[in-house]
Amino acid sequence: MQEKITQQGEYESLHRDILSAFGKWEFGPTEIENPFPDDNGSVHIWQGFEDRIIPYTLNRYISQKLPWILYHELPHAGHLFLFKKNECESIVRALVLSPDISE
DSSP: OHHHHTTTOHHHHHHHHHHHHHSOOSSOGGGOOOSOTTSOOOEEEEEETTOSSSOHHHHHHHHHHOTTEEEEEETTOOTTGGGSHHHHHHHHHHHHHOHHHHO
């Protein structure tokens, strides 16, 4: 799967991430309305604390402004933490086994 994500090269993949994160958007992230009007769902954000591309403070801020977002910070992870087997397993385990998520 990693080959598909970085098929144009790691530099190009990171470049696209930076353009998405720091480019001009037509809306502010904190202006997004709750897609779960009955509070029967949530959006999860996993963020690597050591991410050098997207600052953890940004996603912390957004999740504090939008209560329907559940923020998960990975203390020893960087931007490409999904390629680390242990981190992926932790995320899947949290999604499948956590009783808070299914409420």
